[in-house]
Amino acid sequence: MNKVLMSGNNIIGEAAIRAGCRFYAGYPITPQNELTEYMAEHLRTVEGGVFLQSESEIAAIHMITGASATGARVMTSSSSPGISLKQEGISSMAACELPGIIVNIMRGGPGLGNIRPAQGDYFQATRGGGHGDYRTIVFGPATCQELADLTMDAFDLADKYRTPVMILADGMMGQMMEPVIFKKPKPRQYNEKFMLRGAGHGKSKIIRGLILDPIDMEEHNWKLARKYQVIIDHETLHEEYKTEDAKLVIVAYGTSARIAKGAIKRLRDKGMKVGLFRPITLWPFPELKLRKLAEKINNFLVFEMSTGQMLEDVRLALQGYADIGFHGRPGGVVPTPAELANVVARHYEKKD
Amino acid sequence: MAKKVFSRPKCLKEAIFHYCPGCGHSIAHRLVAEVIDELGIRGTAIGIPPAGCAVLAYNYLDVDMIEAQHGRGPAMASGIKRMLPDGIVFSYQGDGDLAAIGIAESFHSANRGENITIIFINNAVYGMTGGQMAPTTILEQKTTTTPGGRNKTSEGYPVKVCELLSSLDGTTYIERCAVNSPAGVNKTKKAIKKAFQCQIDGLGFSLVEILSPCPTNWKMTPIDSCKWIDTTMSKVFPLGVFKDNTTAVKKSREAAS
Ligand SMILES: Cc1ncc(C[n+]2csc(CCOP(=O)(O)OP(=O)(O)O)c2C)c(N)n1
Ligand code: SF4
Numbered sequence: 294m295n296k297v298l299m300s301g302n303n304i305i306g307e308a309a310i311r312a313g314c315r316f317y318a319g320y321p322i323t324p325q326n327e328l329t330e331y332m333a334e335h336l337r338t339v340e341g342g343v344f345l346q347s348e349s350e351i352a353a354i355h356m357i358t359g360a361s362a363t364g365a366r367v368m369t370s371s372s373s374p375g376i377s378l379k380q381e382g383i384s385s386m387a388a389c390e391l392p393g394i395i396v397n398i399m400r401g402g403p404g405l406g407n408i409r410p411a412q413g414d415y416f417q418a419t420r421g422g423g424h425g426d427y428r429t430i431v432f433g434p435a436t437c438q439e440l441a442d443l444t445m446d447a448f449d450l451a452d453k454y455r456t457p458v459m460i461l462a463d464g465m466m467g468q469m470m471e472p473v474i475f476k477k478p479k480p481r482q483y484n485e486k487f488m489l490r491g492a493g494h495g496k497s498k499i500i501r502g503l504i505l506d507p508i509d510m511e512e513h514n515w516k517l518a519r520k521y522q523v524i525i526d527h528e529t530l531h532e533e534y535k536t537e538d539a540k541l542v543i544v545a546y547g548t549s550a551r552i553a554k555g556a557i558k559r560l561r562d563k564g565m566k567v568g569l570f571r572p573i574t575l576w577p578f579p580e581l582k583l584r585k586l587a588e589k590i591n592n593f594l595v596f597e598m599s600t601g602q603m604l605e606d607v608r609l610a611l612q613g614y615a616d617i618g619f620h621g622r623p624g625g626v627v628p629t630p631a632e633l634a635n636v637v638a639r640h641y642e643k644k645d
Numbered sequence: 646m647a648k649k650v651f652s653r654p655k656c657l658k659e660a661i662f663h664y665c666p667g668c669g670h671s672i673a674h675r676l677v678a679e680v681i682d683e684l685g686i687r688g689t690a691i692g693i694p695p696a697g698c699a700v701l702a703y704n705y706l707d708v709d710m711i712e713a714q715h716g717r718g719p720a721m722a723s724g725i726k727r728m729l730p731d732g733i734v735f736s737y738q739g740d741g742d743l744a745a746i747g748i749a750e751s752f753h754s755a756n757r758g759e760n761i762t763i764i765f766i767n768n769a770v771y772g773m774t775g776g777q778m779a780p781t782t783i784l785e786q787k788t789t790t791t792p793g794g795r796n797k798t799s800e801g802y803p804v805k806v807c808e809l810l811s812s813l814d815g816t817t818y819i820e821r822c823a824v825n826s827p828a829g830v831n832k833t834k835k836a837i838k839k840a841f842q843c844q845i846d847g848l849g850f851s852l853v854e855i856l857s858p859c860p861t862n863w864k865m866t867p868i869d870s871c872k873w874i875d876t877t878m879s880k881v882f883p884l885g886v887f888k889d890n891t892t893a894v895k896k897s898r899e900a901a902s
Contacts, residue, residue: 316727316728345724347753348752348753352717352723352750352753355713355714355720355724356721358721359693359722359723359728360725362711362724362725363725363728367724382714382717385714389711389712489725491708491709491733492687492690493689494688497707497710499703499711501711503700
């Protein structure tokens with residue numbers, strides 16, 4: 294298969310369509326407009342494809358929920374403030390066990406913030422985000438190739454577990470261009486019994502999250518919890534980079550992990566043995582894999598473009614097992630590998 | 646043998662309505678069920694109940710149904726209909742659901758001319774949450790959040806949904822009825838049938854507003870509630886067909902093809 298050079302936002306759109314996404318709804322917001330526009334341009338050229346520019350992010354998430362209920366593969370995308378508005382619908386999809394893909398191309402926040410790349414929505418993404426006891430599978434891609442691969446995988450996972458899946462990237466990932474190869478999508482496996490397409494001559498179906506009896510609601514909560522446990526047990530993904538001989542390991546995801554790799558190259562040139570642990574699924578967080586690393590390494594440094602959010606997951610994994618430092622640049626600042634290398638060097642020397 | 650003239654509609658389940666005595670929701674449900682039977686669309690219909698007293702409509706209507714969050718029915722209906730153009734998609738909504746929290750979704754689905762049907766129950770209060778002010782609460786009407794009566798300077802004016810939506814080029818059929826008398830019930834059924842037929846024929850957005858008694862929160866007897874619709878409510882919300890473009894749309898389609 295041929296390599297093509299595309300920008301991140303367009304790659305997500307192309308991968309989604311190749312994976313069989315036939316319904317997209319979204320509301321313009323920078324820095325992800327290229328994705329919305331890509332879907333507008335390309336969904337109309339595939340059979341059965343529908344693009345809808347919604348009146349708001351709230352409407353968009355409920356539009357894709359409706360389309361998903363009919364059995365279509367669906368996606369919506371936005372950036373931070375718009376993702377806040379989608380939370381009602383994401384909670385509802387989780388409750389009703391409907392698959393769908395939500396893309397968050399993060400920007401600086403809180404509030405309107407700015408339109409620069411940031412990672413301040415980690416808590417929102419990995420803790421459920423909306424109300425109630427639920428989780429969302431969250432991918433944190435770090436390369437354009439991963440944007441392509443994980444977008445396709447997201448559709449499969451959403452179907453497999455009948456749950457919303459989020460792709461959490463940032464403005465940098467959305468804009469950058471790299472050559473990618475689109476893999477062949479897997480044939481879809483999704484049972485018709487979950488689709489609402491009119492009762493025909495059969496029994497009518499109900500899809501709902503309203504369960505008034507607390508005992509029944511509790512059982513539904515536990516049922517979802519059991520599903521999330523299966524996801525935790527089977528679906529964590531991470532990358533380890535130069536950790537074999539490392540004395541210090543940076544923990545970073547997405548754009549931060551790219552910067553970290555640049556820093557590691559510089560540090561290694563100076564003889565410092567630094568590696569990277571990169572969670573690819575942010576929820577479920579690869580906690581046990583990280584803790585395993587602490588059997589041989591004692592010095593970790595979390596690096597995020599936020600004031601420290603994934604830091605809490607790293608603490609849950611490593612507190613009591615290893616030392617944890619932190620470097621954060623929130624607000625839309627993208628630090629250089631040189632800056633990070635300096636910070637890491639100080640931590641490295643402190644311990645070594 | 647005597648001819649049976651009244652029986653349960655086929656697509657009304659054998660369940661006892663949870664609605665208060667004298668509530669208009671039960672009548673509206675029955676009418677929807679009768680129309681679905683008569684049009685033979687039980688197999689293709691997909692209904693969307695609201696957050697509101699009618700949230701459990703899926704316990705009564707024997708068609709495929711999917712719950713919407715408060716006010717989001719028309720957005721969901723848009724998604725369903727676009728993916729299932731042969732389905733007959735309707736949302737059933739109260740006045741808080743449609744005209745307050747969900748006004749953007751109803752306005753824009755109407756404006757896009759989505760080929761869906763909305764059954765809109767106007768009972769001038771928030772029934773489910775205990776009788777607070779709705780966008781359709783009329784001036785001077787007492788509710789739990791307008792204990793001194795709705796005051797235009799602080800609470801604004803009742804929202805007239807039919808008037809508002811019929812001004813949009815995207816809408817095809819819009820009518821306001823009331824279920825406070827046998828004649829009104831018959832008229833309402835005709836309107837609902839026309840609205841669904843409009844969708845079946847692919848003519849675009851249809852909405853039937855139903856002035857509907859809520860004796861519990863109006864703090865009136867069911868009989869007084871029915872009278873109040875005549876004497877007071879329908880003066881603010883006049884009954885009638887606000888828009889019927891079905892013939893025009895049909896003709897322009899025929900001319901185009
Ligand atoms: C986001 C959200 N806000 C508030 C509510 C609470 N709530 C449920 S129904 C309702 C109003 C119902 O009034 P209406 O739409 O007029 O329908 P009725 O009960 O009168 O039929 C409200 C405020 C909710 N379910 N969701
Ligand atoms: S509160 Fe009002 S709208 Fe709700 S069921 Fe009772 S009468 Fe009907």
